[in-house]
Amino acid sequence: MDQFERLSQLPLRDDLRGQHPYGAPQLDVPILLNVNENTFGVPLDAREAILKAVANELDGLNRYPDREFTELRRALAAYLGHDLTEENIWAANGSNEVLQQLLQAFGGPGRRAIGFPPTYSMYPLLASGTGTAYVTGVRAEGYALTAESAARQVREQAPNIVFLCSPNNPTGTALGLDVVEAVYEAGTASQAIVIVDEAYAEFAHAGTPSALSLLPGRPRLVVSRTMSKAFALAGARVGYLAAAPEVTDAVRLVRLPYHLSAITQATAVAALRNSDSLLANVEHIKVQRDRIVNELTAMGLAPSPSDSNFVFFGGLANPQAVWEGLLADGVLIRDVGIPGHLRVTAGTEAETTAFLEGLRALLGR
Known part of the structure; x- marks a missing residue:
């Protein structure tokens, strides 16, 4: 009996039966760009x-x-x-x-x-x-x-x-x-x-x-x-x-x-x-965010205009394969379950470069 079956045997509220908890994958990889964290850290x-x-x-x-x-x-x-x-x-x-x-x-x-x-x-x-x-x-x-x-x-x-x-x-x-x-x-x-x-x-x-x-x-x-x-x-x-x-x-x-x-x-x-130093990193993130939009567009993909610290992009024939390929290269982004689309957090310049180069290589194959 698996854990889900054991849960179903408890007197759980009817409206919670069959529900799954919220959560993005928590994997140990070098570059984490899947949950929109500020990857610059605290100054x-x-x-x-x-x-x-x-x-x-x-x-x-x-x-x-x-x-x-x-x-x-x-x-x-x-x-x-x-x-x-x-x-x-x-x-x-x-x-x-x-x-x-x-x-x-x-x-x-x-x-x-x-x-x-x-x-x-x-x-x-x-x-x-x-x-x-x-x-x-x-x-x-x-x-x-x-x-x-x-x-x-x-x-x-x-x-x-x-x-x-x-x-x-x-x-x-x-x-x-x-x-x-x-x-x-x-x-x-x-x-x-x-x-x-x-x-x-x-x-x-x-x-x-x-x-x-x-x-x-x-x-x-x-x-x-x-x-x-x-x-x-x-x-x-x-x-x-x-x-x-x-x-x-x-x-x-x-x-x-x-x-x-x-x-x-x-x-x-x-x-x-100390908000001045913390928010200075926001400006660096916005630069990388805009860079992602521009470079994804140049790759022939369809990024949405972004006012956030992430980019949602479409135009992918097989987003699952792209997600897995990037993960194999040590870059974790987010599959949000929308056909043809993925989402990536704008990180540091080095993290953004790793994502863009990895994606470019996958699309080239």
Whole structure:
């Protein structure tokens, strides 16, 4: 009897039967470009600041941390700008926990959420885990999502929660603010919470607007962010949101007590105080991202325009063979399950070169 069969014999919730947990392959290869990590790592000055901040917390580890993580919320508000204050900010262990808490507060049995695939694959899993029904919207050819189409689907489905991923994962494209505005208005009848997931916002091209600018006067709008990508803190698990103060009050009703450890809070605050050096690497990543788009185009492939730290590309007759060939060369990228397509993270110049040379050789065969 295999593990899946043993699991099925437990009194599992009916809606979880047959489900599979989220997870990308975790393989030990030289170049990891499959889960959109910041491969530059933490710069020395930020590393030293984090070490000092964590050391200062050690004497108090026998005490519970600040339940309201006040210093972190103030630092995040200052980083985001847009006249936000600590009252507008909430944080948790990664943006996935932020999204989960929002679903716990505003979703649940008898309620439903809508997303527009292809998009972040955790949305339906988080919905399932909170007993929230999940409805899949549709996109146009080329995976575009217009304001008119999105608003019409929200009016028809009358969801309680709407997920808008911008820049979208896995396509990498940012949404226009007109889409967010139209969806927000369309969700008025069902009082929908509109979540704009901006996990990759720091990698967007200059001039790309953030939904943070739309928060005033929109109490049902939430902008979700993370420190995993631009701040190279995937291992620290820090995500956060900006919204009206009443949204953060709602999330307090469902959060676990003392959910952010003192070490996590200290790490995040120190990183925010050293954001200049951390975000300097974002500019290097954007250069490699644009290089990938240009060189894939020259190879005759079809990369999508990207405002993120990854590139989604099509035109592959056999993506599985390409994925396996690159893996054999020590380069791991992501098969997102979309026919003819793969996704690659923009890494360092050397990592990007290894990917491009490996792909060029495979296509030449």
